[in-house]
Amino acid sequence: MTDHKHLYWHQTKITREQRSSLNGHKSFVIWFSGLSGSGKSSLANEVERMLYDKGFKTYILDGDNVRHGLNRDLGFGISERRENLRRIGETAKLFIDAGVIVLAAFISPYHEDRQMVYSLFDKQEVIEVYVKCSLEECERRDVKGLYTKARKGEIRDFTGISSPYEEPVNPDCVVETEVLSKEESAKQIIDFLIESGKIEK
Numbered sequence: 001m002t003d004h005k006h007l008y009w010h011q012t013k014i015t016r017e018q019r020s021s022l023n024g025h026k027s028f029v030i031w032f033s034g035l036s037g038s039g040k041s042s043l044a045n046e047v048e049r050m051l052y053d054k055g056f057k058t059y060i061l062d063g064d065n066v067r068h069g070l071n072r073d074l075g076f077g078i079s080e081r082r083e084n085l086r087r088i089g090e091t092a093k094l095f096i097d098a099g100v101i102v103l104a105a106f107i108s109p110y111h112e113d114r115q116m117v118y119s120l121f122d123k124q125e126v127i128e129v130y131v132k133c134s135l136e137e138c139e140r141r142d143v144k145g146l147y148t149k150a151r152k153g154e155i156r157d158f159t160g161i162s163s164p165y166e167e168p169v170n171p172d173c174v175v176e177t178e179v180l181s182k183e184e185s186a187k188q189i190i191d192f193l194i195e196s197g198k199i200e201k
């Protein structure tokens, strides 16, 4: 374990409040959790486009992309998924401090790990979105052909097949991507952000 007792927190001259005020909006994280193929990336991109069009500063953190760089050393075992989310949480925190709205799209399959990530933030800084779609439909979509490979035993610990997905217990939004179009799903989230006072119209 690294010894942190000789580290000191440096207070910056420009505060988060000043950055928010310059941007003209609050910063927070929208955390999209759901099975592979449930629609996390598509939805995060659609919501980002809508926010961008309204002039908000945004950034997407996405499972596949982050695992190409920052988390390229991590696999899909229980402890590696946990470390994956911890690093992403800390990264999201930096973006929030910078005044940016973060859209985080990660399977984040374990209840305990999601709680660990959310505990890094103030309660009002995190919105949990459950991107809900049945395993059958995700497999039917099989966007990247991963379910076929997982069924053949070519991918270990694949969520929904050989690794668990624990549904969010009390999410702020449940988006049913099997029923709604991409645009309707994104609009549901934008409406929630407005109703909950996170953004103005």
Ligand SMILES: Nc1ncnc2c1ncn2[C@@H]1O[C@H](COP(=O)(O)OS(=O)(=O)O)[C@@H](OP(=O)(O)O)[C@H]1O
Pocket (backbone or CB within 6 Å): 035, 036, 037, 040, 041, 062, 063, 064, 067, 076, 080, 081, 082, 084, 085, 105, 106, 107, 108, 109, 144, 146, 155, 156, 157, 158, 159
């Ligand atoms: N074993 C296994 N299980 C699940 N997913 C796998 C696996 N191996 C590779 N992939 C690809 O990695 C993407 C999920 O990464 P995440 O960082 O979101 O996963 S996690 O939150 O740490 O569980 C996931 O992306 P999405 O399909 O966008 O969810 C897959 O493309």
Ligand SMILES: Nc1ncnc2c1ncn2[C@@H]1O[C@H](COP(=O)(O)OP(=O)(O)O)[C@@H](O)[C@H]1O
Pocket (backbone or CB within 6 Å): 034, 035, 036, 037, 038, 039, 040, 041, 042, 043, 105, 141, 143, 176, 177, 178, 180, 181, 182, 183, 185
């Ligand atoms: N309401 C919806 N929201 C998001 N994606 C949807 C929706 N309806 C259908 N889809 C489709 O489901 C697939 C989801 O893929 P993707 O966004 O990569 O999922 P994930 O990031 O969860 O793996 C895309 O082909 C997308 O067009």
